[in-house]
Structure formats: structure tokens, C-alpha cells
Amino acid sequence: MKEIRENLEILKKEANNMEENSTLLKLINVIDLLTEKVEEVIVNQETMEENIRFMDTDLSGIQEELFEEVSLEDLEEIEDEYEEVNCKHCNNPIFIEKSALTNNEDITCPYCKENILK
Ligand SMILES: [Zn+2]
Structure with a gap:
């Protein structure tokens, strides 16, 4: 994700130095928004994975307690x-x-x- 961000910043700078760059700038803005969304999704997924891991541990604990004796x-x-x-x-x-x-x-x-x- 960091690499994409860095490349995006370079693109923005280059587009700003170009003439007739409005289409390119709009395109970069779209990519920028998409990148943000992807970052959000990644964070959400990581949170969900963590929750599932916790739930799994909880369930294992309950299972062990139930079937221990x-x-x-x-x-x-x-x-x-x-x-x-x-x-x-x-x-x-x-x-x-x-x-x-x-x-x-x-x-x-x-x-x-x-x-x-x-
Ligand atoms: Zn009796």
C-alpha cells in the first residue's frame, strides 16, 4: 500500500507540471479515492480476521471446558x-x-x- 501511495504522489506532481493536465488530474483523484477505499477495506478485513481469531479461541476454550471431563x-x-x-x-x-x-x-x-x- 505504501508503494502505491508513493507512486500516486509522484504522478500528482508530474501531472501538476504538465500542461493540459485536467483529465489526468481527475484520473489521479479517482485513483486516490480508490486507494483510500482499498486501505479502508484492508483495515476492516484485518479487524474482522482478528475478531474471528478471538472467537475461535473463545470457542476452543468453551469446547475444552465442555468436553474436558x-x-x-x-x-x-x-x-x-x-x-x-x-x-x-x-x-x-x-x-x-x-x-x-x-x-x-x-x-x-x-x-x-x-x-x-x-
Ligand atoms: Zn425405594
């Missing part, structure tokens, strides 16, 4: 291994490991202290 695979495994059973006595829902359900005939309810299975 429990991964999706872990969640699926938990769902596989546990089963919701309602206590036969108080009807409260209790999550119990499937293996515990098949291996035990007596499971104490945390709510009513009775055997949830009988």
Missing part, C-alpha cells in the same frame, strides 16, 4: 452401562449398572432403604 464416548458408555430402574417400593427412579442388576438380587434403594427389586 466427559467425552461423547464416555457419555455413550455411561448410557450403555447404566439402566434406569424404578424402586418397587417408593417408585423413585434409580440409575444402576447393568452388571449390578444381573448379578445382585438385593439392591438397597437410596430413598426408602428397601430392596428396589422385590
